[in-house]
Amino acid sequence: xxxxxxxxxxxxxxxxxxxxxxxxxxxxxxxxxxxxxxxxxxxxxxxxxxxxxxxxxxxxxxxxxxxxxxxxxxxxxxxxxxxxxxxxxxxxxxxxxxxxxxxxxxxxxxxxxxxxxxxxxxxxxxxxxxxxxxxxxxxxxxxxxxxxxxxxxxxxxxxxxxxxxxxxxxxxxxxxxxxxxxxxxxxxxxxxxxxxxxxxxxxxxxxxxxxxxxxxxxxxxxxxxxxxxxxxxxxxxxxxxxxxxxxxxxxxxxxxxxxxxxxxxxxxxxxxxxxxxxxxxxxxxxxxxxxxxxxxxxxxxxxxxxxxxxxxxxxxxxxxxxxxxxxxxxxxxxxxxxxxxxxxxxxxxxxxxxxxxxxxxxxxxxxxxxxxxxxxxxxxxxxxxxxxxxxxxxxxxxxxxxxxxxxxxxxxxxxxxxxxxxxxxxxxxxxxxxxxxxxxxxxxxxxxxxxxxxx
Numbered sequence: 001x002x003x004x005x006x007x008x009x010x011x012x013x014x015x016x017x018x019x020x021x022x023x024x025x026x027x028x029x030x031x032x033x034x035x036x037x038x039x040x041x042x043x044x045x046x047x048x049x050x051x052x053x054x055x056x057x058x059x060x061x062x063x064x065x066x067x068x069x070x071x072x073x074x075x076x077x078x079x080x081x082x083x084x085x086x087x088x089x090x091x092x093x094x095x096x097x098x099x100x101x102x103x104x105x106x107x108x109x110x111x112x113x114x115x116x117x118x119x120x121x122x123x124x125x126x127x128x129x130x131x132x133x134x135x136x137x138x139x140x141x142x143x144x145x146x147x148x149x150x151x152x153x154x155x156x157x158x159x160x161x162x163x164x165x166x167x168x169x170x171x172x173x174x175x176x177x178x179x180x181x182x183x184x185x186x187x188x189x190x191x192x193x194x195x196x197x198x199x200x201x202x203x204x205x206x207x208x209x210x211x212x213x214x215x216x217x218x219x220x221x222x223x224x225x226x227x228x229x230x231x232x233x234x235x236x237x238x239x240x241x242x243x244x245x246x247x248x249x250x251x252x253x254x255x256x257x258x259x260x261x262x263x264x265x266x267x268x269x270x271x272x273x274x275x276x277x278x279x280x281x282x283x284x285x286x287x288x289x290x291x292x293x294x295x296x297x298x299x300x301x302x303x304x305x306x307x308x309x310x311x312x313x314x315x316x317x318x319x320x321x322x323x324x325x326x327x328x329x330x331x332x333x334x335x336x337x338x339x340x341x342x343x344x345x346x347x348x349x350x351x352x353x354x355x356x357x358x359x360x361x362x363x364x365x366x367x368x369x370x371x372x373x374x375x376x377x378x379x380x381x382x383x384x385x386x387x388x389x390x391x392x393x394x395x396x397x398x399x400x401x402x403x404x405x406x407x408x409x410x411x412x413x414x415x416x417x418x419x420x421x422x423x424x425x426x427x428x429x430x431x432x433x434x435x436x437x438x439x440x441x442x443x444x445x446x447x448x449x450x451x452x453x454x455x
Contacts, residue, residue, distance in 0.1 A: 020086060021125040022046065022079070023153065026328045026355065027069065028119035028346040032335055035328030037153050038063060040086070046079040047091070048072075048117055071095055072118030079109070086124070088115060100424075100439040101352065110425050112324070112434050114355055119348055121355055123325055147190035153325040160315045168195045168284070172312035173265065175250075176288040181364030182317045184248060184288040192244035195284055199243025202236050207252035214257050219264075221273035237270050237281060244284040250310065251291035251302060262306045285310070320359040320366065327355065330366060338371045340379035349384040356436055357391045393440075410445045413438075422452030 019041035027033055036054075040046070044061035050073060051066030073093040080087050089106045090097045098116035099107050109115075111126035145151055146161035167174065168191050178184050185203055192201040209217060220235025237245060247253070253261065264270050265285065269278035287310045296302035320327070331354070335341030346354075350373070359365050373386040384392055420426040424442075428435045442449065 021153075021325075022065075023123040023125070023325045023328075024065070024067070024120060025114070025123045025325070026121040026331065026346075026351050027067070028121075028348055028351050029069070031328075031344065031346055031351075032332045032342070034332035035153065035325065037325070038065065040081075044081045047075065048077045048079075049075045049091075050118070067118075067120050069118040069120045072120065076117050077115075082108075085109070086126070088113075088124075093117070100436045101356070101443070102439055108425050110428055110435060112436070114436055116348065116352070119351075121351055125325065147187070148193040150187065150190050151329060152323060153329065154318065154323040156316075157318050157323060157326075160317075163313070164191060164315055165194055167313045171195070171284050173285040173287065173310050175293075175311045175314045176286065176317060177293075177314060178288065178290060178317035179319045179362055180290050181362035182319055183363050184317060185246060187317055188244065188246040188248075188286040188288065191286055192246075192284065195244065197243050197284055199241055199283075200239060201244045201246065202240035203246040203248060204236050205248050207249040209253070209257070211254045211256060214254065215260065216273050218257070219260065219270050219272055221275075223274075233272075235270065235272060237264060237283065238272075238279065240283045241281050242283075244286060247285070247287040249289055249291075250287040251289040251293055251296055255301075255303070258303045258306050262303060262309060265306075265309045320362045324355075327366075330363060331370060334363075334367045334370045335374060337367075338374045340374045340377065341370065343379045344374045344377060345381045347381060347383050350382045350387060353384055353387055353391055353393065356440065357393070409441060410447070413441055413445065413447055417447065417449055417452040420452075422449035424449060 019039055022038040022040060024036040024038070026035070036056075038046075038056070040063070042061060043058075043063045046063045046065065048065045048067065050069055053066070053068055055064070055066030057064040057066075073091070073095070075091045076093040077097050078089045078091050080089070086109045087106065088097065088099065088104065088109050090104070095118055097104050100114055104115070109124045109126070111124065113124045115122050115124070146158060147165055150161055152158050152161065164174065164187075174191065176184050176187055188203070189201055204218070216233070216235070218236050220233045220238055223232050264281070267278065268282070269280050271278040293302055293307050293310075297304045297307050320330075335344055338344070354366075354369075369388055369391055372388065373382045376386040377383070416427045416431070420430065424435055424438055427433070427438060441447075
């Protein structure tokens with residue numbers, strides 16, 4: 001992909017960051033190509049079609065995007081500005097246009113819409129999206145790394161990474177708040193790499209520490225300090241001297257150890273078990289938790305003074321469902337690391353399942369999914385059957401949930417279809433639901449919006 005534009009925080013950048021964006025999210029035949037982003041500020045018409053090589057041409061208010069997709073027509077689809085709205089229209093293509101899994105000849109786009117042209121999936125982001133969902137001003141092409149190994153199209157996440165890149169220069173404690181599977185340790189390793197500290201990166205899972213062994217594991221011990229202490233051990237904190245100590249799931253640390261850790265952070269020294277004299281240390285501390293530490297403080301399950309020490313600077317790693325524009329970037333990076341990923345392609349059905357899945361276990365779930373699928377496909381084409389049942393969405397549990405949910409949700413959808421005369425975009429705006437999810441419910445409950453139109 002071509003180089004991107006500058007990421008400087010100018011006024012123009014801010015204005016363009018709020019403009020609509022069109023993401024070429026995933027190409028079934030070239031999943032390792034990742035994603036591209038096209039800013040629509042100043043654009044009135046977008047034409048998309050098949051070309052022999054990737055092509056992007058801006059000519060005044062017109063944007064032409066060429067994709068080497070054998071299933072696309074040379075003139076496949078058009079997107080035109082209509083006041084504050086954007087309208088997607090089939091340009092007489094051979095295979096048609098699919099919007100949120102349903103055939104669409106012409107439709108008004110809303111934020112989060114996914115449409116398919118040939119074997120290429122696209123994501124539309126509107127200027128009216130929530131601030132946390134607004135992608136940064138990035139033209140189509142490869143993304144620069146804000147922190148080593150970390151790239152994103154998502155504006156809020158980019159801003160968090162940029163702030164971390166600056167704050168690491170002053171070596172204050174950093175607290176990462178994130179759900180499980182979002183890549184907390186990967187982010188911590190990137191912070192360590194950015195810091196260029198000469199010491200080691202030491203990761204500690206606080207949830208796996210028991211109170212009886214944690215003091216020795218963290219702070220070290222002197223020979224003879226207790227039964228079985230046959231030699232001196234430095235402990236994990238001293239092992240991170242001049243480097244970075246990553247305390248994952250810090251909210252699970254027992255209260256007695258929180259007291260000792262607080263002193264370590266206050267005095268910059270550690271006293272091994274069985275020792276008298278403390279030993280000075282110099283560490284970059286990065287802590288992380290999927291739990292709300294503020295709530296734990298209020299429940300008196302976490303020391304407020306330790307929380308204040310840990311949160312020298314706090315940053316949030318968003319869950320994968322809040323950074324859907326990064327799905328293609330992540331899939332490409334993960335497939336490159338998978339045993340058979342380098343030659344893997346996808347069927348449209350498989351790609352559709354990946355795009356529509358909510359990824360409750362985040363990037364870790366995506367990595368496992370692609371590793372297993374590419375292995376089952378033996379480096380060939382990933383079919384829907386190669387994906388885990390939860391990603392395919394056809395498990396017995398899902399069917400049971402659908403049956404139990406059926407009466408309430410179906411009744412609600414029927415009322416909304418009548419109220420909005422079958423207009424899915426209008427329902428999405430009124431409820432805040434994603435259009436992809438609405439179409440999935442309509443399919444699940446066998447509801448057709450067509451008879452409600454024009455009432």
